[in-house]
Amino acid sequence: MGILDDVVVNAKSAAQTVGKMAGQFVDMSKLRINLSELNGEINRRYQELGQFIYEAKKAGTSDETELDEKIAGLDDLYAQLAAVSAQLAALQNKVTCPCCGKQMEIDATFCSHCGMKLTKDEAPVEEPAAQPEQPAEAPEQAPAEGEEEKTEE
Incomplete structure (x- = not known):
């Protein structure tokens, strides 16, 4: 009976580990989908901004307040993108270089791409x-x- 108890304990431990990993995988998948949606929205906003500037230049008018609002909206999306990227990097046990944006292992001291110190x-x-x-x-x-x-x- 002692061996069967050990098998049951080990099976429970393995099931818990698999459950945690599956949960992390789901969380990472959700974050990746969120990143993709944010990138799509940023691209769409850039197109709107470009069309707005083109039309304003062609008409000879400029609405600075609307332009500022469009730029502020893009800045907000970039802030959201950075937050989601940081969450994803934390789940992956990675650190993002503040200079070039490349991801390295969490124990890295310097960026392998640009050489900036990461500590x-x-x-x-x-x-x-x-x-x-x-x-x-x-x-x-x-x-x-x-x-x-x-x-x-």
Whole structure:
């Protein structure tokens, strides 16, 4: 009886694992369908935007408020697309490069496509890069002072 109990426990464990994987597969499929629909809507909105600009240019008029609304609608769709892509990447245990958008394994430190650092240390790395720019301005001023000295001679 002990062996049969082990078999039943292992079967239950396997069934639970398969159930979880099936649930993840369904979730990923739904997200992929959502991505496809968002991409289709973005393409449709771009066509509308292009037609709107063409007609406005041809008529010699421009309705800036309607143009701004169309652009804001596209921006909203891109924000939704980014959110759905992030959800899909999380389900796939992937991380998306903030620079080029390629997906890598979650434990990747650098993007294999563009080389950007993918860890959380990314933000502090950018701040020191901004600080050397300020001292870089100082040497630009130094030659200007040197030019003044040359004019004095």
